[in-house]
Amino acid sequence: MAGGSTDPGARCRAGSVREAASARPAPVTGPVRIGIFGGTFDPVHLGHLRAADAVRRGLRLDRMLLVVANDPWQKDSGRPVSPAEDRYAMVVAAAREFPGLEPSRLEIDRGGPSYTIDTVRELHAADALAELVLVVGADIVPELPTWHDAEALRDAVVVAVVERPGAGARTPPEGWRFVPVPVEPFDVSSTDLRRRVANREPLVGLVPAAVIRCIERSGLYVAGG
Ligand code: ATP
Ligand code: MG
Numbered sequence: 001m002a003g004g005s006t007d008p009g010a011r012c013r014a015g016s017v018r019e020a021a022s023a024r025p026a027p028v029t030g031p032v033r034i035g036i037f038g039g040t041f042d043p044v045h046l047g048h049l050r051a052a053d054a055v056r057r058g059l060r061l062d063r064m065l066l067v068v069a070n071d072p073w074q075k076d077s078g079r080p081v082s083p084a085e086d087r088y089a090m091v092v093a094a095a096r097e098f099p100g101l102e103p104s105r106l107e108i109d110r111g112g113p114s115y116t117i118d119t120v121r122e123l124h125a126a127d128a129l130a131e132l133v134l135v136v137g138a139d140i141v142p143e144l145p146t147w148h149d150a151e152a153l154r155d156a157v158v159v160a161v162v163e164r165p166g167a168g169a170r171t172p173p174e175g176w177r178f179v180p181v182p183v184e185p186f187d188v189s190s191t192d193l194r195r196r197v198a199n200r201e202p203l204v205g206l207v208p209a210a211v212i213r214c215i216e217r218s219g220l221y222v223a224g225g
Contacts, residue, residue: 032127035064035160037135038107038116040072041087043193044094045207047137047186049101051162054183055135056100059160064135065104066091069114074143077191082220084108093210115148115222120156133179135160138167145173197223 019166037052038066044066056064068088072081091103106122107114120132124163134157136144147153158177165187172178188206196203198221202210213222 007085031129031131032063033059033061033131034123034132034156035059035061035133035135036067036116036119036123037064037101038067038069038114038119040069040075040081040190041066041091042082042190043087043207043211043220044091045188045190045193045211046205047164047188048219049094049098049208050186051137051183052101053098055133055160057179059133059179059180061133063102064100065102065106066095067104067107067119070107070111071113073113073115074146086214086218086220090211090214093214094208096210097208113148117147117149117153117156119155124156131155132157134158135161135162135181137162137164138170139164140168141172144176194221194224197221 016137020082033054035052037048039048041048048066048143052064052066055061068084068091069075070084075081085108088103088105095101095103106119109124110118116134120134123130123132123221134153136159138161141159144150144154144159154176158179159172160181161172162181162183163185165185193203193206196206197215203215207215
């Protein structure tokens with residue numbers, strides 16, 4: 001929680017406002033192709049980052065946004081989600097090691113529940129011709145029809161599915177346009193990372209070093225939950 005006399009996110013954010021500038025696309029001739037990799041990122045980890053980067057390269061996307069959910073309304077893990085600014089600060093720190101990945105504040109700045117269709121509409125308002133690729137792990141695939149305004153979302157995006165260890169192969173729901181993207185499986189989850197921090201277990205090799213520093217400075221996850 002952000003309460004108390006300190007703002008853990010601020011320590012993590014210090015010197016990390018490079019955001020977005022370096023990830024601007026080179027000029028293109030056809031429609032700009034934008035990947036949307038949404039997540040709670042509580043915390044971001046190498047499973048997210050490697051998958052996003054592999055899809056960006058594999059589908060030759062012009063941009064790949066790491067869209068930090070403001071309020072992941074469907075998430076029901078029985079614990080409060082960490083403050084959005086803390087989660088965003090970790091994504092900014094992580095993206096330094098992945099120059100093609102672009103942290104996005106769209107959902108945080110919009111506020112309220114994070115509906116991917118609103119993000120899609122915002123991107124299309126900025127560029128009506130942009131081709132939008134929604135990147136999801138295989139565990140998310142069956143949930144897509146339950147997302148807010150799912151039919152509009154289905155008609156607006158192509159879904160790139162990346163393998164997720166333990167998720168198995170999922171049958172795409174009827175009517176959605178899917179493209180599987182081969183990604184070397186990386187078995188890590190934010191849930192496991194939070195547990196590791198609470199148990200004082202190392203995070204090395206699972207998240208970028210800069211994110212480990214953020215977590216250590218902020219005190220996030222120490223109390224478990
Ligand atoms: P939590 O354990 O809190 O649910 P998470 O690791 O699943 O966290 P999310 O923020 O829920 O991370 O997931 C965001 C997106 O990243 C989802 O589409 C999810 O399928 C995908 N994803 C998460 N971890 C991996 C991974 N190791 N490999 C591939 N995709 C992943
Ligand atoms: Mg998850």
